């Protein structure tokens with residue numbers, strides 16, 4: 001058997017998701033049955049200090065050879081790094097991903113890809129011009145569960161899909177008119193592109209898009225008409241957003257909802273039912289939440305009354321550490337794309353990321369949500385405080 005292709009990663013930011021993702025990178029690929037690619041964590045950078053980056057590397061148990069940097073500029077200049085994982089708040093994604101692309105690095109950038117669609121287009125133009133790989137880190141699309149659901153739809157198992165409804169709402173009502181996030185927290189702070197839609201609602205849209213838009217044949221792709229209801233939090237960010245997307249030529253509709261106050265799954269046991277319903281002419285696929293990391297789907301067919309096919313798709317865990325979150329599958333996709341010379345993933349093409357950003361931008365505009373110029377500009381500035389960390 002040929003030696004596995006090795007992808008060498010640089011981790012840009014040291015927060016929560018950087019930790020989860022990096023630990024998944026370090027998980028043995030064999031435990032998920034993967035033998036053709038592997039990952040190396042070469043370096044990590046913190047915008048605040050080298051010590052913070054070193055602490056991060058120690059916490060995730062990276063190899064002792066991994067380098068710690070006290071600035072994002074140093075990380076993207078490291079010749080040993082092939083690809084940068086951008087794990088800053090969404091406010092920073094455009095500037096940080098540009099910094100990496102301009103330094104000649106491939107990029108995997110956390111969701112939401114950017115704050116505006118124009119920023120997403122600029123990043124893609126840059127990746128294209130420089131011949132670099134670029135992908136939005138919507139990990140859910142690479143779950144075996146998502147692949148199975150898309151294949152089932154393609155096989156006609158539930159007929160023609162006409163409607164998908166999807167919710168991701170985490171129930172953080174504080175009971176005093178506020179939600180359980182400090183006003184400065186990135187979930188509600190407009191300076192960090194806070195709000196339910198860009199953080200959570202994007203997963204509801206992921207299900208709408210991967211079951212409706214993504215499966216529209218090439219040449220027949222139809223950007224949707226977007227209608228939104230937005231409730232603004234006192235900080236100015238959205239605390240609840242409901243979006244209807246309409247694809248009139250395909251006679252299909254999607255309803256994507258998100259809220260910081262109510263919960264998709266109030267008792268944590270899926271008693272409230274599926275988070276996602278994919279409805280076709282011959283049946284329905286129900287996906288149990290959470291929408292970002294679902295572990296079970298059910299198929300109900302019109303020709304089998306009263307029967308439900310239940311399919312569990314657990315995430316493989318390391319038997320010793322118990323670790324494994326399912327983020328490794330998107331990392332494997334990056335490695336395979338680079339190995340095969342592909343600049344974008346077929347599972348989430350550039351153009352689809354842009355259409356989703358357009359939908360979110362339109363929804364937020366309809367709701368009167370505005371973000372500051374520093375984080376909405378599509379003019380790249382290597383010395384932006386978003387790149388230098390000067391707050």
Ligand SMILES: NC(=O)c1ccc[n+]([C@@H]2O[C@H](COP(=O)([O-])OP(=O)(O)OC[C@H]3O[C@@H](n4cnc5c(N)ncnc54)[C@H](OP(=O)(O)O)[C@@H]3O)[C@@H](O)[C@H]2O)c1
Nearest residue numbers: 013014015016017045046047048087088089090110111112
């Ligand atoms: N895929 C998923 O399931 C998932 C889950 C959670 C979050 N996310 C996405 O990942 C991104 C980061 O989320 P997170 O929960 O990891 O956030 P977090 O814990 O707040 O970490 C963000 C990191 O970004 C860096 N940073 C630079 N400037 C910052 C600033 N002004 N304010 C705050 N942080 C700053 C910091 O690391 P330095 O030490 O480098 O400065 C910080 O630790 C978001 O875009 C979010 O949507 C994805």
